[in-house]
Amino acid sequence: MNALLRALPAVHDLLDEPVIQELAARTSHAYARDRLRAALDGLRAEILDGALDIEPAALVREALARATARDDASLPTLRRVINATGVVLHTNLGRAPLSDRALAAIVAVARSASNLEFDLATGQRGHRDAHCERLLVDLLGCEAAVVVNNNAAAVMLVLNTLAEGGEVIVSRGELVEIGGSFRVPEVLERAGCVLREVGTTNRTYLADYERAIGDRTRLLLRVHPSNYRIVGFASRVSPGELAELGRRTGIPVVDDLGSGCLVDPGALGIGDEPRTQSVLADGVDIVTFSGDKLLGGPQCGVIAGRAEFLDRIRRNPLMRALRVDKMVYAGLAATLRAYVEGRAEEEVPALRMLTASVESIRERAVAFAGLLASAAPEFGVDVLAGRSVPGAGSAPGVDLPTALVVLHHPVLSADEIDERLRASDPPVVARIEHDAVVIDLRTVRPDEEHELMDSLLHLA
Numbered sequence: 088m089n090a091l092l093r094a095l096p097a098v099h100d101l102l103d104e105p106v107i108q109e110l111a112a113r114t115s116h117a118y119a120r121d122r123l124r125a126a127l128d129g130l131r132a133e134i135l136d137g138a139l140d141i142e143p144a145a146l147v148r149e150a151l152a153r154a155t156a157r158d159d160a161s162l163p164t165l166r167r168v169i170n171a172t173g174v175v176l177h178t179n180l181g182r183a184p185l186s187d188r189a190l191a192a193i194v195a196v197a198r199s200a201s202n203l204e205f206d207l208a209t210g211q212r213g214h215r216d217a218h219c220e221r222l223l224v225d226l227l228g229c230e231a232a233v234v235v236n237n238n239a240a241a242v243m244l245v246l247n248t249l250a251e252g253g254e255v256i257v258s259r260g261e262l263v264e265i266g267g268s269f270r271v272p273e274v275l276e277r278a279g280c281v282l283r284e285v286g287t288t289n290r291t292y293l294a295d296y297e298r299a300i301g302d303r304t305r306l307l308l309r310v311h312p313s314n315y316r317i318v319g320f321a322s323r324v325s326p327g328e329l330a331e332l333g334r335r336t337g338i339p340v341v342d343d344l345g346s347g348c349l350v351d352p353g354a355l356g357i358g359d360e361p362r363t364q365s366v367l368a369d370g371v372d373i374v375t376f377s378g379d380k381l382l383g384g385p386q387c388g389v390i391a392g393r394a395e396f397l398d399r400i401r402r403n404p405l406m407r408a409l410r411v412d413k414m415v416y417a418g419l420a421a422t423l424r425a426y427v428e429g430r431a432e433e434e435v436p437a438l439r440m441l442t443a444s445v446e447s448i449r450e451r452a453v454a455f456a457g458l459l460a461s462a463a464p465e466f467g468v469d470v471l472a473g474r475s476v477p478g479a480g481s482a483p484g485v486d487l488p489t490a491l492v493v494l495h496h497p498v499l500s501a502d503e504i505d506e507r508l509r510a511s512d513p514p515v516v517a518r519i520e521h522d523a524v525v526i527d528l529r530t531v532r533p534d535e536e537h538e539l540m541d542s543l544l545h546l547a
C-alpha cells in the first residue's frame with residue numbers, strides 16, 4: 088500500500104502529458120485539471136481500501152486513462168449510430184429516421200421565432216394544435232385530431248377524459264405489455280378507470296362485450312397486440328362490429344392502433360396491419376397511434392376521430408402536460424405533407440426501407456462485400472438470404488426477405504467484431520446470427536456505407 092501511495096503522482100505532475108493537453112484543448116484547462124484530480128482521488132481511495140490491484144509503475148498510465156476515459160462530459164451521450172440490424176423501426180435506436188423535408192422544417196422553426204401559438208391573420212393568440220390538425224383530418228377522413236407527446240400519452244389522455252371513474256371493457260387477448268413498461272391494465276388504472284376484462288386470451292366475441300355493458304361502462308377499448316400474435320384457434324372482434332355495438336349502446340369506441348399505418352399495408356409487405364383510415368371509416372370513434380412508428384415521423388402520439396370527444400380531450404388539464412413542442416409539429420407536418428402529396432413511399436425513410444426490394448438490397452450487399460473482400464482479404468465475407476423486420480411492435484410475426492453481409496474473421500470472434508463496431512465512430516450496431524456478425528443494408532442509408540466500410544477496415 089505504501090509503495091502505491093508513494094508512486095501516486097500529483098495533479099501538477101501530469102498536467103503536461105499529451106493526452107491531458109489534448110483533453111484541455113478540447114474542453115478547458117480547468118476541466119482537464121478537475122478530471123485529473125478526480126481520477127487521482129479515486130485511485131488514492133481505492134489504494135487505502137486495499138481495492139487496487141496494480142503495479143506502482145502502472146499508476147500513471149491508469150490515472151491518465153481514467154482522466155480521459157470516454158465518459159467525460161465533453162462527449163455527447165446521445166449520438167448518431169449506423170443501424171445495420173435490419174430492424175427498420177428499432178425502438179432502442181430511436182425508431183423512425185426523418186425525411187430531409189421534415190429535418191429542414193424542424194431547423195427552420197427551431198432557429199427562429201415561429202407562429203407556434205400566434206394567429207398571423209389576426210395578430211392575436213393562436214392555438215398550437217392547429218398546425219397538424221388540418222393535414223390529419225384530410226388524410227384520415229376524420230372530424231378532428233390532436234397531437235401529444237407519444238402514443239402512451241394519447242391512450243392515457245383518451246381514457247382519463249372519457250372514462251375516469253367508470254369501466255372500460257377490454258378483451259383478455261388485448262391486455263398486452265408493449266415494452267418500456269406500457270401495460271394496458273396499469274395504464275387504465277393510472278388513468279382512473281376500472282378495467283372490465285371480457286372473453287379469453289385466444290377468443291373474444293361481440294356477445295362478450297355486449298354482456299359486460301352496464302351502468303358504469305364508459306368506453307369499449309380495442310388494443311393492437313403489437314409485439315405478439317395469437318395464432319391457431321383465435322378470434323377477435325373487428326373494429327366495424329365493435330363500432331356498431333358502440334352506436335347501438337351509446338358508448339364510445341376507441342382503437343389503440345399502435346403503429347398507425349397510413350398507406351396500403353400490402354405495399355409494405357405487412358398485409359395484416361390495419362390501415363388507420365379504414366378503422367375510422369368502419370365507425371370507430373377515436374384511434375390513437377405513434378408518430379415515429381410506421382408513419383415515419385418524429386416521436387409523438389396522434390388522437391384522431393369524432394370532434395365531440397376531441398373537444399373534451401383538448402380541455403383536459405393533462406393536455407397541457409402532454410403537449411408537444413414546435414419541432415415536433417414542424418417535423419410531423421412535413422412528414423404528413425409527403426402523404427398528402429402521394430410521395431410518402433419515396434420520401435419517408437422508414438417507408439423507403441420497408442419497400443426496398445430484396446433484389447436492390449442484394450445488389451448493394453454484393454457490391455459492399457466485394458469491396459470489403461478486396462480491401463481487407465483477412466475477412467471471410469458472404470452474402471446470404473435473411474430476414475429484416477419492421478420493428479416497434481408493427482406487424483408482429485411479419486418479416487421481410489433481405490440479403491445479409493455475413494462476416495467471419497480469422498482472429499476476432501463475432502462478439503469481438505460486434506463490440507468493436509459499437510466502439511467505432513460513428514458506432515455501428517449489427518446483429519449476430521449463428522456465431523457470425525451480419526449486416527443488413529436495408530436499414531443503412533447508401534451514404535452511410537463508406538463509414539460502415541471504414542469501421543470494418545479499422546477493426547483490428
Ligand SMILES: *Cc1c(COP(=O)(O)O)cnc(C)c1O
Binds near residue numbers: 237240387388479480
Ligand atoms: C407502441 C405502442 C404504444 C406506445 O406508443 P409510444 O409512442 O411508444 O408511446 C401503445 N400502444 C400500442 C398498441 C403500441 O403498439
